[in-house]
Amino acid sequence: MSDWDFLHEMHDRGYSAEDIADAAASGVAPWEWKYIDREWAEAQLANEPEEDASSVKPVQSREGFPFRILDQTEIFQDLVACAVRHFENTGRYLQVWGELGEIYAEIKFGLRRHATHAPGSDGTINGKLVEVKTISPEKTSDRVLVKRQGNFEQLLIVRIDRNFQFQGKLIDRSELRGGTGKFLQGRMA
Incomplete structure (x- = not known):
């Protein structure tokens, strides 16, 4: 209940x-x-x-960083636990992968996120513009597509497996494949 x-x-x-x-x-x-x-x-x-x-005014994070990283870590753990409970209860995944991937990137890689819905990239890591792509447990491929026109210098791929374990890989844009099409391709492996 x-x-x-x-x-x-x-x-x-x-x-x-x-x-x-x-x-x-x-x-x-x-x-x-x-x-x-x-x-x-x-x-x-x-x-x-x-x-x-x-x-009442909304609270904004400090220049892309959460106010307290320890609170952000606790929130991340709570969200993962909630997603696990939902899966155990329904057999369906809770569709929060993108947000989980970006919070993981904040904690593990020091991502400083841009404002919500900012075009081009999700934030910066060590001063470089970064696009974050999350691979959910529902996906069998370790490849992601990212728009070539995006304003980013690095791609961070976050993989969440069926046991809700996280893994991340930061790739320079120059290492992405894609030829002349609309998309560039990154791979976790």
């Missing part, structure tokens, strides 16, 4: 959409509200400024 199954239970018990929304916002089912000490909760919030959703 997940932490949010009580919302379905509320629906089944005939609670209104408004009651269900309130419960989702608080994270607690109405039948558990009696266990929450209102005085304690108010005391915890006494000196905290009130903010509406529009006043």
